[in-house]
Amino acid sequence: MSEKQSNHSNLNILLLIGVAAITFILLGARFFQLNVTQSSHGEDLVEYIEDSQDPRSSIIEAKRGTIYDIQGQPIAIDTTSYSMYAVLQGGNGYDAVEDRDHTAKVLSNYIDMTRDEVLDILLNYEAIQVEFGTAGSNMSQETRDAIEEENLPGVYFVSQSSRQYVNDYFSSHLIGYASKQEQNNSWMPTADILTGQIGIESAYDAELSGQNTIENNPDLVERTRTLLGEDIYLTLDSRLQHYMEELLDYSYNKYQPEEMSAYLVEVETGKLLTAAQRPTFNLNTREGIQTQWTNQLVEEVYEPGSTMKILTQGTAYDMGVYKPDELVETGSTEIEDVTVRDYNLYGWGPITFDEGLSRSSNVTIVELIRRIGIDKWTNQLSEFGFGQTTGSGLANEATGTVEFDNxxxxxxxxxxxxxxxxxxQLLQAFTSIANDGKMMKIQYLNGIGENDEFQPIEINRPISEEAADHIVDLMVNTVNEEYGTAQEYSVPGVQIAAKTGTAQIANPDGLGYLEGANDYYFSVVSFFPAEDPKYMLYFSMKRPTNDHNIMGSQILAEIFRPFVEYVSVYE
Structure with a gap:
C-alpha cells in the first residue's frame, strides 16, 4: 500500500471514530435525560405520572375561550395537540407496555414510523418511559382517540394547548394575542396555560382563561382538573374587516406612510365594525409586532386637524352665534401675536360661515371660537369627551390633552x-353629529358567554338634533358642491357626508411643526347614507413617503370609495 493510500485510509478511520463518538455522546445525553432527569422537551415525565389522576389525559385540561365576530365566525380558537409516550417500567398507578412487538405494529399504523423503528424505541429496557420524537408529537385528537381505542397498555398522552388565529392579519392590535405562561398554582401544579398579552386577549384574560371560574368555583376546577374559559363575542364583522385589511395593505405598500388607520362604526349603537391599522403584525407568528406595539385606536395621541370643525360648527350653531346669511372675510386673521391663514393663504373673500365649513376655512372657525368664548368652548370639549378616557377597557388608553396655557x-x-x-375619542364625539346629537360609547364587545345581549350606551348629548342635522347637510355640500374640499369622496349611488382633515405634526425635536411637503396627518370622517346615517367611516394617514404626486386626501379617497361601495352591497 502506498503512503498516500495509507494516509487516506487513516483519515477514513478517524472520521468513522469521530462520527461514532458524536453519536455516542448524543445517545448518552438522551439516555441521561430520559433516565436520570426523566424529562423530555422541558416536561417532567415522572410528574405526569405522579400528578395525573387520569393516566390517559394531561395533568389538566385548560381550554381558553373562543373569540367570535358579530356573525359568530371564530377569530381566535384554542387548538389542542397531543404528544405520545410509553411507560416501560410501570408503577404509581401506571401500566407498562406488555407486548412490545404488538404495540410497535399497531402504533406504526398511526404515526410516521415503521414497526421496526417503533420497536427499537420500545426495546430500551433501561428507560422508565420513552417518547417517539416528532412522529409522536402534535397529534390531533382524532389520532389520539383512535390509538386509545386500540387499548395498548403503557401508551399515554400529554396535551398541549396553543392559540390559533383564523386569519394572520385581522385587527391584530385590537385582538391581541395569547401565549403560554408558566403557572405556579395549587390547582395547576406544573401546567402552562395561555395568557393574554395585549389587546382584547389581555383585557378579558380572566374571562377567556377561566380565572373567573376558579374564583367562583375552585372546588370544581380542582376536582375535575378542567379549566374552561368563557367565549367572547365581538362587534367586528369579519367580511368587512377582511376587505378593510386588503385596502390598507394596498395603500400602505404603495404610499409608504408612517401610519394608517381605518374604523367603521354603526352610529346608532356605537358598535365598532372594523378596526385596522398599519403597521400591523401577524397574529400567529407575531411577525411585525416589534415594529409597533401601540394600539392606535386608544394609544395614539395626535392633533386631529380640520375634522374637528364639524364639532365646532355644531356648537356655534346651537349657541346661535352666527346667522345663516352673515358674511365673514377669509384669508387670514390674528390671534394675539399669531397669524392664522386659510390653507390657500388668501381665502375666498367674504363667505358665509356655513360655506366656510365646506371650504374648510380656518379663519371662519377662529371667528366662531371668539364668539363662543374660550371658557365655553373648553367646557364643550369636555362635553364631547376629550381629555378623558372612553373606558374602553383596553390597556394604556390615553386621555389626550385639552389643557391650554394660552x-x-x-x-x-x-x-x-x-x-x-x-x-x-374622535369616533365617540363624531357619533353625536351622525346620531341626532346623541353621543354613543364606542364598543367592540358584543357579549361574553351566555350574556350576549349588546346594550348601546348613550354618553351625552353635547349638541341638539337640529344642529347635528345641519352639520350633516353641510358635510354633504363638502362632497357635492364645486367648492367643497371632499369632492374626491363622492360615491355613485350613495349620498356621502364627509369632512377632510390635514393636521400639522408637532416637531418632536422642539417648538413648532414639521414643515415637509407631506409632514401632515391626513384624515377624513364620513357618514353614509347621508339622508339617514347608519355608518361612520374614519380613515387617517401619517406622513406618506411616496405620494405618487397626489395629495393625502386623494390617497385616502382611493380606498374610501371601494370600501363604501362594498359596505353598501354587503347590506
Whole structure:
C-alpha cells in the first residue's frame, strides 16, 4: 500500500471514530435525560405520572375561550395537540407496555414510523418511559382517540394547548394575542396555560382563561382538573374587516406612510365594525409586532386637524352665534401675536360661515371660537369627551390633552390644532353629529358567554338634533358642491357626508411643526347614507413617503370609495 493510500485510509478511520463518538455522546445525553432527569422537551415525565389522576389525559385540561365576530365566525380558537409516550417500567398507578412487538405494529399504523423503528424505541429496557420524537408529537385528537381505542397498555398522552388565529392579519392590535405562561398554582401544579398579552386577549384574560371560574368555583376546577374559559363575542364583522385589511395593505405598500388607520362604526349603537391599522403584525407568528406595539385606536395621541370643525360648527350653531346669511372675510386673521391663514393663504373673500365649513376655512372657525368664548368652548370639549378616557377597557388608553396655557392654542383647537386626542375619542364625539346629537360609547364587545345581549350606551348629548342635522347637510355640500374640499369622496349611488382633515405634526425635536411637503396627518370622517346615517367611516394617514404626486386626501379617497361601495352591497 502506498503512503498516500495509507494516509487516506487513516483519515477514513478517524472520521468513522469521530462520527461514532458524536453519536455516542448524543445517545448518552438522551439516555441521561430520559433516565436520570426523566424529562423530555422541558416536561417532567415522572410528574405526569405522579400528578395525573387520569393516566390517559394531561395533568389538566385548560381550554381558553373562543373569540367570535358579530356573525359568530371564530377569530381566535384554542387548538389542542397531543404528544405520545410509553411507560416501560410501570408503577404509581401506571401500566407498562406488555407486548412490545404488538404495540410497535399497531402504533406504526398511526404515526410516521415503521414497526421496526417503533420497536427499537420500545426495546430500551433501561428507560422508565420513552417518547417517539416528532412522529409522536402534535397529534390531533382524532389520532389520539383512535390509538386509545386500540387499548395498548403503557401508551399515554400529554396535551398541549396553543392559540390559533383564523386569519394572520385581522385587527391584530385590537385582538391581541395569547401565549403560554408558566403557572405556579395549587390547582395547576406544573401546567402552562395561555395568557393574554395585549389587546382584547389581555383585557378579558380572566374571562377567556377561566380565572373567573376558579374564583367562583375552585372546588370544581380542582376536582375535575378542567379549566374552561368563557367565549367572547365581538362587534367586528369579519367580511368587512377582511376587505378593510386588503385596502390598507394596498395603500400602505404603495404610499409608504408612517401610519394608517381605518374604523367603521354603526352610529346608532356605537358598535365598532372594523378596526385596522398599519403597521400591523401577524397574529400567529407575531411577525411585525416589534415594529409597533401601540394600539392606535386608544394609544395614539395626535392633533386631529380640520375634522374637528364639524364639532365646532355644531356648537356655534346651537349657541346661535352666527346667522345663516352673515358674511365673514377669509384669508387670514390674528390671534394675539399669531397669524392664522386659510390653507390657500388668501381665502375666498367674504363667505358665509356655513360655506366656510365646506371650504374648510380656518379663519371662519377662529371667528366662531371668539364668539363662543374660550371658557365655553373648553367646557364643550369636555362635553364631547376629550381629555378623558372612553373606558374602553383596553390597556394604556390615553386621555389626550385639552389643557391650554394660552388663548392661541385654545382657539386653534377649534380647527383641530393645539390639543391632542385619540381616534376612539374622535369616533365617540363624531357619533353625536351622525346620531341626532346623541353621543354613543364606542364598543367592540358584543357579549361574553351566555350574556350576549349588546346594550348601546348613550354618553351625552353635547349638541341638539337640529344642529347635528345641519352639520350633516353641510358635510354633504363638502362632497357635492364645486367648492367643497371632499369632492374626491363622492360615491355613485350613495349620498356621502364627509369632512377632510390635514393636521400639522408637532416637531418632536422642539417648538413648532414639521414643515415637509407631506409632514401632515391626513384624515377624513364620513357618514353614509347621508339622508339617514347608519355608518361612520374614519380613515387617517401619517406622513406618506411616496405620494405618487397626489395629495393625502386623494390617497385616502382611493380606498374610501371601494370600501363604501362594498359596505353598501354587503347590506
Amino acid at each position: 388663548p392661541v392654542s385654545a382657539t386653534m383647537s377649534g380647527f383641530g390644532q393645539g390639543f391632542a386626542t385619540t381616534p376612539i
